[in-house]
Amino acid sequence: MGDTLERNETRSLIASDKVEGTTVYNQQGERLGSVRSFMVDKRSGKADYAVLEFGGLFGLGSDHYPLPWDMLSYDTEKGGYVVNISKEQIENAPHFREADAPEYTDDYGRTVYGYYGISYPAF
């Protein structure tokens, strides 16, 4: 339930359809892509992954990169999310084509979270 400070703060919410399409930058200010959608745990209601999309033309043939949700922080100045990932790191990261979306099993989760050096489950 959080502490008193947290309870007194106004909750800061964002609409799901505003997350989708938001640009993702890295800490060097390079544009990595945009959020295609995000994956929500049906039981807990917790967002576990943001799916970063880039490459392709008008969404055709683009690659999808699941990122641990907690890696994203919103930068109001940039109007987009910032993640601590280099361009080189993303190139070798777990990814898939839209038609080949994975089942988000625990094994897959450990692969993705492990790639970014985050323990799974981290939530």
Add this chain to the structure above:
Amino acid sequence: MGDTLERNETRSLIASDKVEGTTVYNQQGERLGSVRSFMVDKRSGKADYAVLEFGGLFGLGSDHYPLPWDMLSYDTEKGGYVVNISKEQIENAPHFREADAPEYTDDYGRTVYGYYGISYPAF
């Protein structure tokens, strides 16, 4: 972190853009509307509200009803969400036009959650 059973289960995730547009029924099988979007806590990544949309024509002039997220359960047979809300109850529920979307303050949250008899914060 959950107990052993929970950790051993495969996580069951759903894509944000599959939640959007999904039909919402009540327990009498009446169609209440559809999920327009849902509101996510930026800090915790937790979905706090589903926004039910109904009325209007092709999305014009429709009303939006924020529902505590945990009220929704997915019914695979129906292919939609089921909530324990009567048609009469929804008619008097807190709602807004798209252009007049509220700030989701704690006061507003207590109003919405309170209307449905759910303690706030319930998460």
